[in-house]
Each structure stands twice: as structure tokens, then as C-alpha cells.
Amino acid sequence: MSELEKILVELEDDDCTLQESIEKFKKGIELYKYCNNILKAAEGEVKVLLGDEESLAEFNFFKEDEDEYY
Secondary structure, three states: OHHHHHHHHHHHOOOOOHHHHHHHHHHHHHHHHHHHHHHHHHHHHHHHHHOOHHHHHHOOOEOOOOOOEO
16 A cells, blocks of 8 residues: 555656656556555455445456456
């Protein structure tokens, strides 16, 4: 998360070239997706622990873009 925050600060700084900004943006998107997947997995675990069967039915136990379980 701190890496993502660092990238945001660097992107707000006007000292980056366009190419550097694009690379930082790409890295930021990758980190966002990674963090979002962790959050979704944790959310799903909480729903399971709470016994929320309706939420459980909509939880995706597969990682996005992969054929692995969380």
C-alpha cells in the first residue's frame, strides 16, 4: 500500500517525463489490482465466517485471470 501511495506522490510531482509517468501509472494499476484482490479475498473470508450464505453465493473463489483458488 505504501508503494502505491509513493507512486501517487511521484505522479503528482511535475518532474517526471511522460514516459516515466506512464510507467509509474502502469505499476500503480498493477499494485491497485493486487491490493483489490487481497481485499476481495478477505471480504469473502469474513462473509464465510459470518455465515452470510447469500454473499457466499456471489463470492468468486478463483483469482482473476488465473485458474487458482484464493
